[in-house]
Amino acid sequence: MKITQHILIIVLLTICSNSFSQSLYYFKIVNIDNGELVLNAIATSDSKKCSISKTSDGIFKVLNLKNKQKITFSAENYESKHYYRPKKKYEIARDLYNMFVLHDKDTMVIQLLPNEKMLSKIWGEEDAAYGVIDTTNCIKHPENVPYPNDTLAFFTILNKEVRYPQQAIEENSQGKVLIGAVVEIDGTITNVHLIRSIDRFLDRAALRAVRNAKLPKLNPAIDNGKTVRCVITIPVTFTLN
Secondary structure, eight states: OHHHHHHHHHHHHHHHHHHHTOOEEEEEEEETTTOOBOTTOEEEESOTTOEEEEOTTSOEEEESOOTTOBEEEEOTTEEOOOOOOOOSTTOOBOOSSSOBOOOTTOEEEEEEEEOHHHHHHHHHHHHHHHOOOOOTTEESSOSBOOBOSOHHHHHHHHHTTOOOOHHHHHTTOOEEEEEEEEEOTTSOEEEEEEEEOSOHHHHHHHHHHHHHSOOOOOBOEEETTEEEEEEEEEEEEEOOO
């Protein structure tokens, strides 16, 4: 009887041990260009014991993936050019094919870089949603140029929207992008467009920042005693430390 009890206890301990030893990982697959979730991403593992499923919000749930077992992420129209092993708990990982999973119950962010076709589609949709640029009837050199009441506050609001693209960081791209915009007769900023390009990823980041920022109204341009439409230039500077 005692031997049977001991055997039963050992079996129960083994079952409990196996259940507690299961590892659970979460992976969020995002677009490296704009940070949006890649809904058509798939994940595969080299371990037959590993189970992969998706949560309702599109995050991968990976069960029973052991240390040094590989998991691969991919998606149509996306690619990866980066290979390294993440070491910190919340470090963004771009190693899609050689990543060793180390962080139990943490959500690891995997970035996928859109290929040229997908980039053109994403950026084209953004520009189409913004609308046609109209700079007609704008005075180039008015007597009084538009200006903000509080220049520091203006650029503080703008800088909060600026995101340094990871791809530009990888390519060591930096510089000053010049963004054009129309100041309407009521002081609102419209028709945001690119004037001087530095790098296509930096250009896009600058456009997004100015378009998305809730910039205050400017004092409108005055010419010959009348309030007029005017094109202004807004610099957006990207500097690597």
